[in-house]
Amino acid sequence: MTHAMRIADVRFLVVEDHEFQRLALARMLAGLGAQHIVEASDGRAALGLMQAPAQPIDIIISDLDMPGMDGMEFMRHVGEAGATVSMILSSVHDRALIASVATMAEAYGIRLLGTIEKPITPSGLAALIARHQPYAGPQSKPARKTFSEADITAALAARLFEPLFQPKVEVATGRLAGAEALARWYHPEQGIVGPYAFIPALEANRRIDELTWIILEHAAAACREWRERGLECSVSVNLSLRSLSNVGFADRVTALVREQCLEPRHVVLEVTETIAMTDIAHALENLARLRIKGFGLSIDDYGTGYSSMQQLARIAFTEVKIDQSFVTNADEKESCRVILESSLDMARKLGLKAVAEGVESRADWELLKKLGCDVAQGYFIARPMRTAEFVAWARDWAAPQ
């Protein structure tokens, strides 16, 4: 563990109903150097243990398959309590569960370090623990703050939303391909607040467009500046389904980008697979118009929805983004690798650029290289950063050899 915490400082909570397995797991953690280990025999007891604010838990290791409250229900309670924890789940033997569990964890703001099959080994455990990062700064507050519509309205008016940019690089050459704009709220008291605190509320109140314009404007301006400084890259911006149902949306996007003196062909608009699934005429019209204007169109979180080939054929996408649940540690998880390979194969056959998200290790990178993925994005390459840092980063960047 380098920039992460020392294992001796990490507070573990082991949730396992089998007495021997619980004991063995606690011993295994101790063997790895852990000094703060609490145990619970079920979800309810575990939640009780997590109430002590002076001793916040850092990593929960829980069995998914427990009688009474199973691991998923436990995770839900942990998430609803607003705990900022990392989790490791065991007994995820139903392969189809892996993606669901990962998506669920993310939705609850829980960092899922990984899933592990039984019998758990010290090395397997250590590998997952090594991925744990302490939550930095204000986000380490025990309760996840929720914000009112009034808070968010004020923040929009004060333009407190800005994107961070996460680089995307070509796997074969290491060349910088672009960056994805990720919305953040620069809150005066709470620090940098992530999307789960505001996107759902904005969507629910039908005000997501207001955020989209702000992010798009920043992103386009940033990209223009990068290109002026000699970086040949694009910028990717996420679009919401609700925005696409407004007839004038495509024209407004085009105007906004052009106002920043950036050509649409340097902008990739990302829509999630669920959007692509929706049979809404206005959305299709907007997407078609955006393509005509020259924007790139990316189908995001590919693999997590229920898409069919038809969706990809129906909307003229230029890019497929493969969800991180199929990329992160794919070399260790056969089912994920199968989906990754077939997604890449399909992208190739349809002439789409394939972008893999969630590249978190050299092993992930090497696998993508081997499988011929076009572009990669993830912590192994770089974290999301502000535009000024991005330029400096791009200048220093050299692909892993």
Next chain:
Amino acid sequence: MSDPSESSGTAIDRTALAELAGNDRATERRLLEVFRQTLAADVALFKASLGNHDIAAATRAAHRMKGASGLIGATALAAACAVIEGAGNAGDWSGISAGEPALLREIECVDVCLSRLA
């Protein structure tokens, strides 16, 4: 310091156990004791589930034993449990019945080993 009366194919991997126990004899004894108790409970659950023709319970019991035995290096037992679990997950009652003798045999081997180590 190996016990010459132990056969070369010990049911429990002493090295795995020692590592888990941090090479502490007292911890080792405690692990073995808890393992013995939970194994007995899981075996009882398994046998009861067979009697009730409850495939889900049998699968669950096998899964529990598999997890526990894997941790202590009782690989043969873990493998026998995996067979039962696999059959159970596939809804294959005859597979469970077919795997039962091997499972009970491995449990007996482990029991013998446990009493020697106590």
